[in-house]
Amino acid sequence: MFDIAKPPLWNGDAPLVCVERRSETSDSVTFVLVPSEPGCFSYRPGQFVLVGADLAGSPRRAYSLCSTPTRPETIAITVKRVDGGIVSNWLHDHVFVGSRLKVSPPAGSFFLPDETLPPDLILISAGCGITPVMGMVRWLIDQGYDGCIHFIHRARNRENVIFRDELFALAARHANFRLHAALSQAVGRSESRNESFVKEALEGALSDVVTARAFLCGPVDYMENVKRWLGDIGIKPDHIFSEAFFQPSLPVASGAAQAFVVDGPAFDKALPIQSGQSLLDALEQGGVPITGGCRAGVCGACRCRVTAGTVAVTSHETLSSDDITVGYVLACSTTATSDLRVEFD
């Protein structure tokens, strides 16, 4: 058959063009993007891109990819219009088929690992946190994953479940896709009642709780709750991976930096780290002993382990997939997206 020469990998230089715009719910839209020059995408399911709005101050916002890298010709993001949100509103009002966007290459350490997956994968999301786990689901289906996908989602109500039809279709078509509950905050049901309902259902459905892995995405307080009851049913803490979604009122703008804090066993005191500042930079400024070699994500000198918090990563050179799973990063190629805890070898 034809051995079609693959187009080159898109490296973030060329702008992306919107080729499709789809309404998912009344306030969320999926944008399907392709490179403006021949190119294809390479990333891990669950990663995100930074999308720039053409406004004063060039504000940027992180959006998880809901597409799967098994279909590398396009990527897709789903954006919820947020009250007062600068970038989400700009995207909804200005990006249509043919529009061009400035987008960063895919990054992030929240993704399905390379190695053999366990027989149970638990994907839990709330609101627009569904986007990265949807990318993961699409990838798993394309790959013919033969374990069980336990998909748990919380939304305001049925109408606000993004990808609702697709989720129901998957549940109908694939015996190994369990849509445990698209939890609704329907009138009359309390949060805790919903929680116990799901917890019981999941407990009964897991074939091997010891190896099961969970991927969580949503607001921080929601995830803290989920981690707690996952622990209750026996999921090991180091098998739970999460990505916190920014509160809509704090977009990642290049002008307005967010400040986080990084600390760890080797630290005298907690250090400040600005969003966009490399971890290496922050550690060096704080006098923490770390070796900077090439400072370009190649040589591996600055490897360290992020044991708590979330980061954005632009290079994995010299790190094995086991390293990455337990939180190793190259400090020169890592920025903070929350407070962090860091340890050294």
Place this chain on the structure above:
Amino acid sequence: MFCVQCEQTIRAPQGAGCSYLKGMCGKTGEVSDLQDILVRMLQSVSAYAVAARSLGIVDAEVDTFVPQAFFATLTNVNFDPERIVDFATRAETLRDRLKQACLASGQVAALPPTLDFALPKERALLLAAAKLVPLNRDKMAVDADVLGLRLLCLYGLKGAAAYLEHARVLGQRNVDVAAQFHRFMAYLGTDPTDGDVLLQCALDIGQMNFTIMAMLDKGETETFGHPEPARVNLKPIKGKAILVSGHDLHDLELILQQTQGKGINVYTNGEMLPAHGYPELRKYPHLVGNYGTAWQNQQKEFAAFPGAIVMTSNCLIDPNVGQYADRLFTRSIVGWPGVAHILGNDFSAAIEKALSLPGFASDEAPVFTQTGFGRNALMAAAPAVIDAVKTGAIKHFFLIGGCDGDKKERSYYAELAQSVPQDSVILTLACGKFRFNALEFGDIGGIPRLLDVGQCNDAYSAIQLALALADAFECGVNDLPLSLVLSWFEQKAIVILLTLLALGVKNIRVGPTAPGFLTPNLIAVLNQKYGLKLITTPEQDLKDILSA
């Protein structure tokens, strides 16, 4: 891991060199360590080769093998740990063979244990042994300047080894050069500490390399004819395609012969562009042009190339980034884990791959450059050039060339080429030419203002022209209105610099940075003795050159 041999090496406050998990070139710490073991073993082989020669024993296989295996450790050549282990194992067998012969004579003693070591069979033990052989192993005991000079010699010798191997492929051998090579290799294996002797050794290596470049020139011109000025299309045409990169003209000829009548167009890449000047290669109509630019752009350019690619020597970088590893083939000392390697002279695997791929869908509008200004062509033009200098039509010559690379500071070379006065002529060579060879430079009385002399080793032709002009004007080479502004990246460039210094050429400018293995003292010494300087800005350097 410790390697400081290329222009891209890490420069950190704590020192220069790649010494963590991976080099900037992409070689892993493991490969770097194995290469250090290989180098140590080769020094051991050479030590016994020198001793054997004193007994009248000359082993042609050893004379071939040592430079070849040494070439495998040049930047961007071989990233495959298994291949390096194979080279080291073969080196050990040859060493033991020589050692037997020497010890049997009763007149030669065994080497000290640090040189006369056995390779552990288990990989874990082999890598542990690597900890004992990094090139800066005695850095605590030795002056940094001495270490720097040792590396200047070793890396220069590596460049010479590469040219010696290229010459051998074209049937050129010289027993005296072989003997001299072993002497240098063996000497460096003794970890010398005398700075003056080391500096002289570096120049002697440069002098030996002048002979080697002459051998290579002879091999090329005897096999393929003398290069003639030729126009080369830099854009592709419709049809199936195969791309040949590296430096090996012999491989290109084999590919041209084996693709005849198959409907495949053959393109050169990078340092292979000068191939278009050789009559015996040019005669193939299906050698249609050059594709791509210098080595550092290959990951994008090869990814977009809709055919098979053959890499015959340096520079190779990670083919997995552009996802073309499955249509790439390596040759000779080149290797990347998982990439198909062609041994012998049968290129069918690459040809079948090219036939299975779509090729270019249509012709692109052509853009031409000129190449082929080798020494014959330059000598033939010399009377006209000499006239033009005498009448003042040509006031100055620049040699702007050398290796290209990634760093944005290298835009200097394009800016300089475009800023030189209209009454100057630019000689260029090696892949640095791609910074400006698609631009129009015009001509002076029919003499093109941009003369592509050829590959990096064709610096030999440029030197011959300089000597001819010096003769005609009855002056020294340094009195000519000739300025050398060179770019470097790897060890062939280092040995060419040593050759130029050995020939007494002064006031050479190099960039974009100084070699990481030269200490500030050494740079000062080279500046003092030879006027060697680093580039600054095109404006300043041009001003200094023209007012000198």
